Amino acid sequence: MVAATSRNVAVVGSAQTQLKSAWSDRQHVDLISEAVARALLGTGLRIEDVDFVIDSGSDFLDGRSISNCGFLGAMGAHHKEESRVEEDGLWSALYGATKIASGSASVGLIVAYSKSSESDPDNYWTSLAEPFTQRPVGLDQNSVAGLFAQRYLTRFGVPASALRAVTQKAWAAADGNTFVDATLEMLEDEYWSQEIASPLRRSDMARPVDGAVAVLLASKDVARQIGGSPVWVTGMGSAIDQHFIAARDGATLPAAAAAAAAAYRMAGASGASDFDIVEVSAGSTAGELMVLEALGLAEPGKAIELYADGASPGLNPSGGALPADVVMASGLVRLHEVAAQLGGRSDHAPQGARRGLAHASGGLGMQNHCVITLETS
Amino acid sequence: MTNIAIVGTGQTAHSRRRLDVSQAGLAREAVVEALADAGLTMADIDSVVVASGPAMFGAVNQPEKWLVDALGARFKPVVRVTSGGGTGLAGALAAMNQIKGGVAKRVLVVAYDKLSEGALQASISTLYDPFWGREFAVGIMGFSAAYWRARMDRLGHTEEAAAMVAVKNRHNSMLNPKAHVKKEVTVEEVLASKPLCWPIKVLDVPPISDGACAVILAAEGDAEAITTTPAWIRGMAYYSEADNAAHRSMLQSEPLKIAAAKVYRAAGVTNPRRQFDVAEVQEPYTCFELSYYEGLGLCPEGGAADLIASGATQMTGDIPVNPSGGCMGANPIGATALIRLAEAAMQVTGKAGAYQIPGAELGLVQAGGGWANLRGVAVVGSTKD
Numbered sequence: 001m002v003a004a005t006s007r008n009v010a011v012v013g014s015a016q017t018q019l020k021s022a023w024s025d026r027q028h029v030d031l032i033s034e035a036v037a038r039a040l041l042g043t044g045l046r047i048e049d050v051d052f053v054i055d056s057g058s059d060f061l062d063g064r065s066i067s068n069c070g071f072l073g074a075m076g077a078h079h080k081e082e083s084r085v086e087e088d089g090l091w092s093a094l095y096g097a098t099k100i101a102s103g104s105a106s107v108g109l110i111v112a113y114s115k116s117s118e119s120d121p122d123n124y125w126t127s128l129a130e131p132f133t134q135r136p137v138g139l140d141q142n143s144v145a146g147l148f149a150q151r152y153l154t155r156f157g158v159p160a161s162a163l164r165a166v167t168q169k170a171w172a173a174a175d176g177n178t179f180v181d182a183t184l185e186m187l188e189d190e191y192w193s194q195e196i197a198s199p200l201r202r203s204d205m206a207r208p209v210d211g212a213v214a215v216l217l218a219s220k221d222v223a224r225q226i227g228g229s230p231v232w233v234t235g236m237g238s239a240i241d242q243h244f245i246a247a248r249d250g251a252t253l254p255a256a257a258a259a260a261a262a263a264y265r266m267a268g269a270s271g272a273s274d275f276d277i278v279e280v281s282a283g284s285t286a287g288e289l290m291v292l293e294a295l296g297l298a299e300p301g302k303a304i305e306l307y308a309d310g311a312s313p314g315l316n317p318s319g320g321a322l323p324a325d326v327v328m329a330s331g332l333v334r335l336h337e338v339a340a341q342l343g344g345r346s347d348h349a350p351q352g353a354r355r356g357l358a359h360a361s362g363g364l365g366m367q368n369h370c371v372i373t374l375e376t377s
Numbered sequence: 378m379t380n381i382a383i384v385g386t387g388q389t390a391h392s393r394r395r396l397d398v399s400q401a402g403l404a405r406e407a408v409v410e411a412l413a414d415a416g417l418t419m420a421d422i423d424s425v426v427v428a429s430g431p432a433m434f435g436a437v438n439q440p441e442k443w444l445v446d447a448l449g450a451r452f453k454p455v456v457r458v459t460s461g462g463g464t465g466l467a468g469a470l471a472a473m474n475q476i477k478g479g480v481a482k483r484v485l486v487v488a489y490d491k492l493s494e495g496a497l498q499a500s501i502s503t504l505y506d507p508f509w510g511r512e513f514a515v516g517i518m519g520f521s522a523a524y525w526r527a528r529m530d531r532l533g534h535t536e537e538a539a540a541m542v543a544v545k546n547r548h549n550s551m552l553n554p555k556a557h558v559k560k561e562v563t564v565e566e567v568l569a570s571k572p573l574c575w576p577i578k579v580l581d582v583p584p585i586s587d588g589a590c591a592v593i594l595a596a597e598g599d600a601e602a603i604t605t606t607p608a609w610i611r612g613m614a615y616y617s618e619a620d621n622a623a624h625r626s627m628l629q630s631e632p633l634k635i636a637a638a639k640v641y642r643a644a645g646v647t648n649p650r651r652q653f654d655v656a657e658v659q660e661p662y663t664c665f666e667l668s669y670y671e672g673l674g675l676c677p678e679g680g681a682a683d684l685i686a687s688g689a690t691q692m693t694g695d696i697p698v699n700p701s702g703g704c705m706g707a708n709p710i711g712a713t714a715l716i717r718l719a720e721a722a723m724q725v726t727g728k729a730g731a732y733q734i735p736g737a738e739l740g741l742v743q744a745g746g747g748w749a750n751l752r753g754v755a756v757v758g759s760t761k762d
Contacts, residue, residue: 053617059459060438065431065503066461069747078619079635082751083467086432086439086459095456095471098478102379127438132399236480238454242446258452266480363442368455 009097010223010230011343011374013216014336015039019324020181022117023210028062029074031212032113036076039109039214043226050216051105052081054096056089056112056328060127061119075111088112088281089213089332090360090370094236096217097372106219112329113212121208121327128364130243141283142205144245144365146197149286151250153199156301158289160199164192165307166285167203167322174319177348181209182323204285206325213326213333231339234355235269235373237262245365256294256361256369263357263371272296275373277314277341277349277356279334281321287366288322291359295371313350317341331360335372342376380761381473382600382607384483384593385415386719391588391707392557394493400435401447403589404489407712408448411485411591415603419449422593424481427457428468428488430711433500435491448487454480460615461746462661464488465590465715466753467615472594482599489589490711497585497710504748517661520748522574524627525664529576531628531679532671536576538682539663540567543580545691545698546660546705552731556706558584567663581663588709590716597761608722608757611739612643615753633672633745633752641674644756646739649674653756654737655724656690656698657717659744660705666698669743673754692732700724700732714744718755725759 015038017023017031040047053075059067068075068084075082085092089112096108116124125141153160167187174182187203194202223230239258241248264271272278272295280295282288289303292315298306306312318337321330338356341349355375362368387410389395389403398406404427412418425448427441437443441457444450454475460467465488472484498516505511528534544564550556562580570580600607616632616639618625625631637649646652656675660666667681675696676684684690690698699705701720704713721740723729729737742755 058438059432063503064507065433065500066459066747069461069504069750070506072617072619072750077617079631080617081615082460082617083471083615084459085471086457091456094480095458095474098474098480101479102474102477104474104477124438127436128442130401130443131437238456239452240442240445240450240455242451243443244446247446255452259454262454363439367442367445 007232007234008220009100009233010218011215011339012218012223012226012230013039013043014214014339016179016213016333016336017211018179018181019209019211019326021209023115024117028113028115029071032071032074032111035212035214036109036111039216043216045107045216047076050076050080050107050109052099053077053109053111054083054085054092056085056087056092057114058086058124058328060124061114061116061327063119076109087368088360088362089329090335090358090372091238093215093332093335093372094238094370097233097236100217100219106222108217110215110217110332112332114327114329115210116208116327117210125364134245139245141364142197145284145287146200148250148365149200149284152286152290155251158301158304162304163204163285165304166288169307170316170319170322173316174323177318180319180324182319200284206283206322209324209326211326211329213329213336215332215336229343229376231342231374231376233372234375235263235267238370240368243367248365252300253290253294253366253369256291259369259371260295263373267373269373275355275357276353277317277338279316279318279320279337280359281330281334281361283366285322288320295359314353317348317350331358331370334358334360338374342374379477380597380609381476381594382609383722383757384595384600384603384607385411385417386722387411387414387591388555388716388719389589391555391586391709393584393586395491395587400437400440400489400491401444403491403587404444404487405447407589407591408485408487411593415593417593417603422483422485424454424475424484425450426468426472426484426486427455428464428486428711428715429459430464430490431459431500433503434495434497436495461751462659462710463615463714463744463746463751463753464711465713466718466744466755469592469715469718470613470615473610473613476594476596483593483595485591485593486715487589487591488712488715490709491587492585492710493587518574518577521662522577525576528628528668533679533682534664534667535682536568537564538667538685539581540564541685542660542663542666543567543705546703549692549700549732550702550706553702553706556702557586558706577662583661583704583708586707586709588707588712590712590719592715592719606726608726609761611756611758612640613755614639618750629678630668630672630749630752632750636752636754637673640754640756646756649741650696652739653696653741654739655700655721655734656696656741657701657721658698658703659713659717660703673741673743697734700729700734714753717742717744721757725757
């Protein structure tokens with residue numbers, strides 16, 4: 001029988017740069033090395049102790065082929081095993097956790113970053129579309145999010161005006177998160193009124209930001225040597241939907257449900273209610289509701305109820321991806337957030353939290369999903 | 378530790394331009410063949426790893442998402458691992474870890490590139506730092522030529538020795554039904570061919586191809602139930618080297634040596650020249666194959682020219698290298714590393730047909746990418762240990 005990943009791998013350190021719309025005075029390597037250096041702090045581990053590096057970034061966003069090659073030094077990967085997973089960094093974490101669970105390595109560094117201010121994030125999204133039938137008709141992340149939001153709101157009878165509560169909760173949480181450069185004052189009238197893809201407005205869309213995040217994974221033995229309160233990986237799952245928009249349901253995210261089911265099975269969890277913290281990544285407000293329903297936090301069409309005042313202290317305590325979407329790193333930021341909140345390293349953790357869930361999405365209309373669950377001893 | 382085996386392999390018909398299929402169709406063609414080879418269907422596959430070259434090569438961002446429909450992979454885990462030219466091996470390594478780490482039992486790895494659809498050397502040029510390097514970078518050929526020139530003086534990697542690599546690999550390609558370049562050349566023709574970036578000449582360079590390769594991996598126990606001829610992966614590693622720092626000589630590849638040492642230790646290889654029956658290496662230019670002979674320990678440092686001249690790496694020699702023809706027969710960059718792995722697996726399971734090395738039991742695989750700073754090594758065998 002193969003090794004079980006569950007509770008054999010721990011997050012022993014993690015850190016992120018501040019996330020902001022443009023780090024114009026810093027290069028990629030500066031952001032990456034800051035996250036990596038700070039992830040090692042307090043663990044007693046040095047970069048020499050790291051066996052391997054798995055990283056996520058985008059050649060298209062970086063404007064650079066095999067862009068990991070340019071950042072190997074900053075990532076501390078020199079003379080180490082290294083691979084680029086060109087998905088959100090949460091998939092890199094999944095890879096890293098399997099490598100440690102397999103017994104092939106003891107300490108792995110997971111790095112993800114994006115610097116979309118140096119690029120055109122709209123082109124990044126448009127170039128994801130298959131080039132023959134979807135790209136020529138102008139499908140992009142906005143139009144797909146709008147189509148799916150329309151279908152969701154119509155099917156479940158949710159008014160578009162209700163989405164305002166999702167934005168408000170996310171931005172209020174981000175306002176209290178020192179690692180996100182977002183304030184409620186940024187939400188001026190134009191932000192609420194600018195139409196992007198009906199029924200979605202600017203305020204419904206995830207805001208692309210610059211930033212980097214690093215997560216240090218270790219085997220059970222190394223985690224015990226470090227001491228403190230390791231945060232264990234208990235479950236992992238990922239699943240992808242079909243690419244062609246017309247083949248998808250639009251109002252539900254069955255791939256997210258499949259990813260969550262796999263993670264719950266591995267973690268021995270009965271469902272989403274087992275988790276005190278849930279950090280999700282979504283491209284739009286309506287998309288966030290669909291993610292929460294796919295994870296099982298609410299019945300289909302009912303996730304908006306989670307946004308009533310004070311109803312869900314454990315839902316995206318960081319603010320989630322809407323105020324700060326690090327494109328290739330939003331999911332790994334969620335993992336860092338859950339680990340920091342469970343490990344007593346965060347100033348915005350809900351009280352008494354022991355179990356948490358991190359979610360990532362990728363692709364046009366959130367085609368791909370990854371879920372990792374964590375627990376403190 | 379769980380042993381992992383290759384239980385099925387498949388390759389497309391490679392060609393300069395596959396106008397009859399899209400990227401998704403190309404990948405599907407290799408997957409259909411691999412599934413048939415293993416006697417499995419997509420319903421038997423738990424997870425898919427897509428490995429392809431830099432996304433700009435094919436001008437589609439994160440192309441694995443497009444491939445899902447054609448592969449029948451809906452609701453399965455699908456992830457893309459990309460690591461330059463060696464990405465196929467990096468993808469296989471990710472798949473091995475998925476199985477050993479307990480998140481999947483059977484993993485399909487599919488690697489491809491459709492180089493007819495992008496601007497290859499222009500895309501490669503963007504590899505260089507936008508502030509320091511890109512303004513004088515010309516694809517991947519410039520620095521490769523510079524390093525070969527240095528190896529000429531220090532290691533005796535002459536133009537004649539490299540020409541012999543071209544002659545050997547193009548000769549071997551004649552027997553490989555999947556190879557699309559079928560033209561024998563002589564040492565004189567290689568030496569007289571047009572310099573592209575001296576000492577690299579046209580006939581030192583492999584073709585640019587459209588093609589895909591698929592490999593199915595399974596764990597011990599399951600693997601023997603799937604096939605009577607599993608090819609056991611006895612070791613695999615993929616190492617990196619940061620930056621083109623001035624203090625590095627590049628005469629020998631450091632990540633290649635580190636990867637080889639690790640994999641040889643895992644596989645119990647102490648005398649590679651004697652123990653390996655066959656090797657498949659990824660030679661983006663002829664000069665690299667010479668360099669790999671030394672980095673992989675098939676000969677001492679500075680011994681590569683003598684090794685090729687001795688005929689030892691010919692199909693009939695004691696350590697045949699690239700009986701498939703290597704990249705000279707077909708070079709769909711993102712797929713070439715996985716093709717090397719598949720070819721070595723075919724050799725140790727007696728499935729290599731006209732270019733089978735009789736009795737081959739232990740095979741060596743080398744792959745790499747980036748600016749020659751990403752290097753992978755694997756060992757496959759007909760037995761588990």
